[in-house]
Amino acid sequence: MASLGIALERVAPGEVDLTLPFRADLTQQHGFLHAGVVTAAMDSACGYAALSLMEPEAADLSVEFKVQLLAPACGAWFRAAGRVVRSGRTLTVVAGELRAFSGEEPAGDGDLVALLAGTMMSVRDRPSLRD
Amino acid sequence: MASLGIALERVAPGEVDLTLPFRADLTQQHGFLHAGVVTAAMDSACGYAALSLMEPEAADLSVEFKVQLLAPACGAWFRAAGRVVRSGRTLTVVAGELRAFSGEEPAGDGDLVALLAGTMMSVRDRPSLRD
Amino acid sequence: MASLGIALERVAPGEVDLTLPFRADLTQQHGFLHAGVVTAAMDSACGYAALSLMEPEAADLSVEFKVQLLAPACGAWFRAAGRVVRSGRTLTVVAGELRAFSGEEPAGDGDLVALLAGTMMSVRDRPSLRD
Amino acid sequence: MASLGIALERVAPGEVDLTLPFRADLTQQHGFLHAGVVTAAMDSACGYAALSLMEPEAADLSVEFKVQLLAPACGAWFRAAGRVVRSGRTLTVVAGELRAFSGEEPAGDGDLVALLAGTMMSVRDRPSLRD
Numbered sequence: 104m105a106s107l108g109i110a111l112e113r114v115a116p117g118e119v120d121l122t123l124p125f126r127a128d129l130t131q132q133h134g135f136l137h138a139g140v141v142t143a144a145m146d147s148a149c150g151y152a153a154l155s156l157m158e159p160e161a162a163d164l165s166v167e168f169k170v171q172l173l174a175p176a177c178g179a180w181f182r183a184a185g186r187v188v189r190s191g192r193t194l195t196v197v198a199g200e201l202r203a204f205s206g207e208e209p210a211g212d213g214d215l216v217a218l219l220a221g222t223m224m225s226v227r228d229r230p231s232l233r234d
Numbered sequence: 235m236a237s238l239g240i241a242l243e244r245v246a247p248g249e250v251d252l253t254l255p256f257r258a259d260l261t262q263q264h265g266f267l268h269a270g271v272v273t274a275a276m277d278s279a280c281g282y283a284a285l286s287l288m289e290p291e292a293a294d295l296s297v298e299f300k301v302q303l304l305a306p307a308c309g310a311w312f313r314a315a316g317r318v319v320r321s322g323r324t325l326t327v328v329a330g331e332l333r334a335f336s337g338e339e340p341a342g343d344g345d346l347v348a349l350l351a352g353t354m355m356s357v358r359d360r361p362s363l364r365d
Numbered sequence: 366m367a368s369l370g371i372a373l374e375r376v377a378p379g380e381v382d383l384t385l386p387f388r389a390d391l392t393q394q395h396g397f398l399h400a401g402v403v404t405a406a407m408d409s410a411c412g413y414a415a416l417s418l419m420e421p422e423a424a425d426l427s428v429e430f431k432v433q434l435l436a437p438a439c440g441a442w443f444r445a446a447g448r449v450v451r452s453g454r455t456l457t458v459v460a461g462e463l464r465a466f467s468g469e470e471p472a473g474d475g476d477l478v479a480l481l482a483g484t485m486m487s488v489r490d491r492p493s494l495r496d
Numbered sequence: 497m498a499s500l501g502i503a504l505e506r507v508a509p510g511e512v513d514l515t516l517p518f519r520a521d522l523t524q525q526h527g528f529l530h531a532g533v534v535t536a537a538m539d540s541a542c543g544y545a546a547l548s549l550m551e552p553e554a555a556d557l558s559v560e561f562k563v564q565l566l567a568p569a570c571g572a573w574f575r576a577a578g579r580v581v582r583s584g585r586t587l588t589v590v591a592g593e594l595r596a597f598s599g600e601e602p603a604g605d606g607d608l609v610a611l612l613a614g615t616m617m618s619v620r621d622r623p624s625l626r627d
Contacts, residue, residue, distance in 0.1 A: 106259055107270075128237055138296050139238075139274020146269050165269050166587065167615060169300040169431045169482060169562060171458055173451045188480070189435045193586060194559065194617070196433055196480075218450070218458075220431060220482045222560060222615065224587070297456060298484060300431060300562045300613060302589055304582045319611070320566045324455060325428065325486070327564055327611075349581070349589075351562060351613045353429060353484065355456070368521055369532075390499055400539050400558050401500075405532020427531050431562040 117187035119151040136176035145199035145219040148185030153195040153223040168221030179206025248318035250282040267307035276330035276350040279316030284326040284354040299352030310337025326354040379449035381413040398438035407461035407481040410447030415457040415485040430483030441468025510580035512544040529569035538592035538612040541578030546588040546616040561614030572599025
């Protein structure tokens, strides 16, 4: 997270927004933010969103996610939003999106870049995995 | 790719293997390689595998992928393998996997860490996207 | 569609709602509607939603979809909603959901049973695939 | 299952093959087997494969799956193969495929129609869900 410049913007129960600056050194060959960075930002937002609803002693691990890349990730900065769709005892279903912003005010809603649909698992009985 | 230390190990028509060292600065909070890095390595291997079957003037973009995280990404180094399952005129279906290796010889098959199932799109008519 | 009792409830540009009655002969071993039926309903709703934005001579084919089963599909009837998230020249990104209703008035929003995130391809040059 | 004409062909630990005849009443508008039927067959094969490795008192539920439709599902009959990729205490990762056969001997490997990558959950503590 720190190495990507990701910052926490907003936390609410089951909802987390992260921001991410554009960085030329994190692009793929076409100058867009690499799919791995896009994924990392959305997965992190969703992981924190899931964690915000879990018991204090629990940790969460990503079981699987699907990422849909709708538009090239180009912009001055990005917002990754994670949201809990269904919170269960063991599994949490999450949805994420990444939006691009030009850097000019007013920011508006940005442009939808990518979607994530995933499953997180709550892990309780491994002390070494406590967040 | 370079910033992750990813290196090309093997290229065959429709098949590409990349290697990736463990790096402590690319881990998530539990000391495993971050899901974004795991994804980037598999997506890159699949992208090169798709490109190996495309016409010279084409570029390929990831449309979507699903990643399944089967085991913590811990090890001395990792191999990301990408393979073309079906190559079409517009879309290429790809499969990827990441395996972890302890660093001791003989390497063997390693431990399966993650799977990727994805769709790539061949883009022909945008000169700025030529790989 | 007809063999599942699926009926068209609402069509708007890029949005289609279908309804589906509960049928005991379409359940899996636990008495819930089978995942294949849940998928068929959401895929059909998304397919029609995609078609509603395509040129008259185009047909649409499902390229891939992910289905998340959030709750058992039990109820008196179900609504499958399909929505176009991004409509491109070749590919259309769609999102679907299935909700269960008890059959008592007022219907309300129902209970979320399943989500679909998928990709449709517009096919223009195959006369035999014209919808 | 019965209403689709699905039959059990082979069971081994973690591997199940099902067969499915072509039926004109289960096609979509283009005359191919409907995506819901393709999904149901692969999901069933994967569910049985997961169950083959579970404790006797456990039931399995599909948590999520991704289906990739690689070719039109046309043929005289189809084989859906399900395989356990990773079996855990709570979650089982499965992979499935559907192949089409012309009905003429020798059958060979058939033509790959679709792939499934999914997650099953083992449910132990609900007597009503015992398979």
